[in-house]
Amino acid sequence: MKKGRINRVRRAAAERLEDLSIEKIIPSALTLGGLCSGLTAIRFAFENEWHAAVAAIVCAAMFDALDGRAARMLGADSRFGAQIDSLADMVSFGVAPCMILYTWSLSRMGLGGWAFALIYCICCAVRLARFNIQALRDEGASPANPYFTGLPTPGAAGIILLPLLFSFEFHTVAFQHPIYSAIIIAIASPMMVSRLPTPSIKYLRLPRLYRPAAVAFSALLLCLAVYWPWSTLIASILIYVAMIPVGAVMAFELQRQALRAGDADNLPD
Numbered sequence: 001m002k003k004g005r006i007n008r009v010r011r012a013a014a015e016r017l018e019d020l021s022i023e024k025i026i027p028s029a030l031t032l033g034g035l036c037s038g039l040t041a042i043r044f045a046f047e048n049e050w051h052a053a054v055a056a057i058v059c060a061a062m063f064d065a066l067d068g069r070a071a072r073m074l075g076a077d078s079r080f081g082a083q084i085d086s087l088a089d090m091v092s093f094g095v096a097p098c099m100i101l102y103t104w105s106l107s108r109m110g111l112g113g114w115a116f117a118l119i120y121c122i123c124c125a126v127r128l129a130r131f132n133i134q135a136l137r138d139e140g141a142s143p144a145n146p147y148f149t150g151l152p153t154p155g156a157a158g159i160i161l162l163p164l165l166f167s168f169e170f171h172t173v174a175f176q177h178p179i180y181s182a183i184i185i186a187i188a189s190p191m192m193v194s195r196l197p198t199p200s201i202k203y204l205r206l207p208r209l210y211r212p213a214a215v216a217f218s219a220l221l222l223c224l225a226v227y228w229p230w231s232t233l234i235a236s237i238l239i240y241v242a243m244i245p246v247g248a249v250m251a252f253e254l255q256r257q258a259l260r261a262g263d264a265d266n267l268p269d
Contacts, residue, residue, distance in 0.1 A: 024074075026074060027067045027070045027074065028067075028084060030066050030067035030070055031063065031081065031084050031085050032088070033059075034060040034062075034064050034088045034089075035088035035091055037056045037057070037059040037060035038056070038091040038093070038095070039091060041053045041054075041056035041057050041092070041096040041097075041099075042095065042099050045096070045100040045104070046099075050100070050104060050164060050168075051168065053096075054100070054161060054164060054233075057092065057096060057097060057100070057157060057161065058233070060088075060092035060093070060096070061092075061093075064085075064088070064089065064092070064093075064154055067085060068085070082132060086129075086132055089153050090125060090128055093124065093153035093154050093156065093157035094120070094121050094124035094125065095121060097157040097160055098116075098117040098185075099117070100161065100164065101117065101160060101161070101163075101164070101181045101185070102114065102117045104164060104176065105163065105176050105177070105178045106181050106182065113178055113182070116181070116182050116185045116186070120156075120160065120185050120189050123189040123190065123192045123193050124153050124156065127152075127156075127192040127193055128153060130149070130150070131148075131149075134149065147198060147254075148197070148198045148200050150191065150192050150193055150194050150198065151188065151191040151192045151196070151244075152198065155240060156189075156192050158240070159237060160184050160185055163175040163184060165230055165233055165234050165237075169230045169231055196244070196248055197248050197251035197252070198244055198247055198248070199243055199244070199247035199251075221236070
């Protein structure tokens, strides 16, 4: 009797130690790093430290790109990780960007500006909730179908921050007029909850022939980001925006080919 109880205690202890393994801690630690970056961006926004606030959002995006990749490499994918990742994204790419825009620009519109901030946050929450459901059903982006449904929250955060980035680059307050922030939120928010297929960079697979060129381009982009951070960030966001319609066309063509293949399989012999 005692021996059986000791064995159960040992098994329970082993399971707990397995849950605390370094392979499972690293992805969650990266996710929490993104959450802290988003919260720090909100703090900088309240202190009118706009450059630091945007830099914190960029750090959150880097953590967001790394945590999923680390989880896949270490075989530590889990429902817990997916849920905490969505919570961190809500803060870093939902609440933080709209708080930055509200304190920087939208507050001049009074209640109207606050309404735009709320609309963005609501659409972000709906987008993440739908993503979680799709992930549970295995209907999200995958290597076979590298497309998300709707605009991802990191992409939306980058898009709505464009007026602020333009003001950094051109050293002018003209872009601080709330109409620019309101218009861009009105565009990005419905895109998040739309059925528009958008390319998933994390599942992008380049042919081997183009990989050296991609590495060289990434190195060039890193060098440009060091010397001209705002110009490089603006260019990267605009390139991503330009990829959206191209990716949508490719996704629709992929769906059409899948439907044709399905119809061919259903033809009688």
